Amino acid sequence: MISINVKNHILDLNLEINEGDFVAISGKSGSGKTTLLRVLAGLDSATGDIKVGDKVFLSDTNYLKVQDRNIGFVFQDYALFNNMSVEKNLLYVNNDKILCKKLLEMTQMISYKDRKPQTLSGGQKQRVAICRALMRHPSILLLDEALSALDPQMRTNLQNILLNLHKEFKITTIMVSHDPSEIYRLTSRVIVIENGKIINDGSPKDVLLHTSGSQKFSFEGEVLEIKKVDIIFIAIVAIGQQLVEIVISTDEAKDLKVGDAVGVSTKAFNVNIKKS
Amino acid sequence: MSELEFAPFILSFKLASITTIILFVLSVPLAWWLSQTRSKTKPFFEALTALPIVLPPSVIGFYILVVLSQNSPIGAFFNDYFGVQLIFNFQGLVIASCFYSLPFMVQPLQSGFESLSKNMLEASYISGKSQLQTLIHVALPNIKPALLTAIIVTFAHTVGEFGVILMVGGSIPEETKVASVAIYEMVEIMDYQNAHIYSAIMFLMSFFVLLGVYIFNHKQKISGFIK
Numbered sequence: 031m032i033s034i035n036v037k038n039h040i041l042d043l044n045l046e047i048n049e050g051d052f053v054a055i056s057g058k059s060g061s062g063k064t065t066l067l068r069v070l071a072g073l074d075s076a077t078g079d080i081k082v083g084d085k086v087f088l089s090d091t092n093y094l095k096v097q098d099r100n101i102g103f104v105f106q107d108y109a110l111f112n113n114m115s116v117e118k119n120l121l122y123v124n125n126d127k128i129l130c131k132k133l134l135e136m137t138q139m140i141s142y143k144d145r146k147p148q149t150l151s152g153g154q155k156q157r158v159a160i161c162r163a164l165m166r167h168p169s170i171l172l173l174d175e176a177l178s179a180l181d182p183q184m185r186t187n188l189q190n191i192l193l194n195l196h197k198e199f200k201i202t203t204i205m206v207s208h209d210p211s212e213i214y215r216l217t218s219r220v221i222v223i224e225n226g227k228i229i230n231d232g233s234p235k236d237v238l239l240h241t242s243g244s245q246k247f248s249f250e251g252e253v254l255e256i257k258k259v260d261i262i263f264i265a266i267v268a269i270g271q272q273l274v275e276i277v278i279s280t281d282e283a284k285d286l287k288v289g290d291a292v293g294v295s296t297k298a299f300n301v302n303i304k305k306s
Numbered sequence: 307m308s309e310l311e312f313a314p315f316i317l318s319f320k321l322a323s324i325t326t327i328i329l330f331v332l333s334v335p336l337a338w339w340l341s342q343t344r345s346k347t348k349p350f351f352e353a354l355t356a357l358p359i360v361l362p363p364s365v366i367g368f369y370i371l372v373v374l375s376q377n378s379p380i381g382a383f384f385n386d387y388f389g390v391q392l393i394f395n396f397q398g399l400v401i402a403s404c405f406y407s408l409p410f411m412v413q414p415l416q417s418g419f420e421s422l423s424k425n426m427l428e429a430s431y432i433s434g435k436s437q438l439q440t441l442i443h444v445a446l447p448n449i450k451p452a453l454l455t456a457i458i459v460t461f462a463h464t465v466g467e468f469g470v471i472l473m474v475g476g477s478i479p480e481e482t483k484v485a486s487v488a489i490y491e492m493v494e495i496m497d498y499q500n501a502h503i504y505s506a507i508m509f510l511m512s513f514f515v516l517l518g519v520y521i522f523n524h525k526q527k528i529s530g531f532i533k
Contacts, residue, residue, distance in 0.1 A: 073428055103428075103429065
């Protein structure tokens with residue numbers, strides 16, 4: 031069990047996480063997600079209590095140094111040691127050649143072991159960074175938007191790798207992420223933070239699924255343009271990577287302006303048939 | 307025309323080598339501290355370190371004379387207990403050069419350390435490594451161009467020293483008469499031919515040393531340290 035009860039100039043929260051869980055932290059930028067990870071790792075200061083298993087990271091009388099916390103941390107910008115080869119990046123953390131080989135094999139990076147980080151693609155660098163974070167058999171793995179700089183295909187690939195590694199090593203993992211599909215695929219719990227406080231906490235389905243009532247589809251989007259075509263209005267709305275045209279009434283057109291965040295939903299008309 | 311002597315050159319290079327080694331050892335921890343600290347005293351130490359750039363060499367030379375002469379407590383201590391004089395000899399030149407060239411070692415190192423990714427250093431701490439291990443295995447190997455610049459510029463700057471040396475060392479042959487002072491004396495006695503030769507040697511050597519540094523740094527930038 032990991033119990034966190036911390037306060038600093040950004041955070042004020044109380045949280046418990048079960049060992050072996052894969053948890054996502056979500057929220058707007060500036061909400062304190064990264065700060066929470068950094069406080070856990072011992073990179074930022076805070077007051078309160080942090081306990082991981084029976085190890086006290088932080089209390090009124092105790093402050094465990096970052097070096098002694100045994101945490102795995104994956105940064106968005108990889109933060110690899112540029113002067114060392116892929117293999118040396120791992121062995122610098124812990125000179126365990128067997129584990130190093132196993133991790134590089136699991137992430138399909140073994141053939142790159144002698145390469146310098148600068149010669150690798152973003153996805154390859156991040157795989158090395160994930161391997162490096164696991165070299166000390168950490169008690170917690172922290173991923174700070176680790177996959178958000180990668181293209182969608184590479185992201186899916188890395189998500190599979192993370193799932194496999196989590197299955198294999200069963201390390202409690204806390205991941206900061208904005209990507210609902212990533213959260214849904216990988217995690218069993220989402221904690222939403224705003225202004226340093228927890229505002230939502232539950233399963234990805236409960237937290238992320240925005241449909242309610244009898245709506246069958248519901249998307250969040252942004253109005254890009256409203257144009258008049260003959261007697262009707264058409265709004266161009268960006269939903270994720272897609273643009274859609276939606277017919278709106280004159281009253282609705284008056285109400286909306288470019289840049290508004292909107293919910294786009296539809297209710298399907300179903301005819302039910304049942305044997306009597 | 308007197309015969310060309312190499313003693314002043316040898317002395318210049320000996321002084322510059324020793325100064326560079328001492329300053330490197332002292333400046334790495336200082337520059338590291340300056341680059342990492344969040345202390346409010348940082349500007350104070352930065353200003354102090356940069357002083358030799360703006361102060362006239364005569365001011366530095368004067369203070370060194372005042373502090374290290376046998377009439378001062380420090381000078382008297384070294385004279386009484388170790389039997390060494392600290393001015394008008396080679397040791398005095400080394401001490402003076404270390405003050406005079408300090409910013410040329412500290413500043414490139416500090417900006418090198420500051421240019422390092424903060425996350426990369428933190429990744430090393432998270433891996434359980436101390437500040438010292440991080441400095442040796444991660445920070446220093448990743449600032450090779452800054453290291454080379456600091457070492458070469460310090461060396462070259464010490465070779466090019468004149469005012470401080472004249473004040474603290476005088477011009478004792480094979481003890482404190484370095485190349486720059488020798489040229490000054492030749493001009494004074496109107497031995498222009500030797501002054502030309504000495505100056506040309508200094509000019510060419512300095513140019514090629516700097517050229518070497520810039521070529522190396524240019525290559526490092528292009529290859530991004532790839533071996």
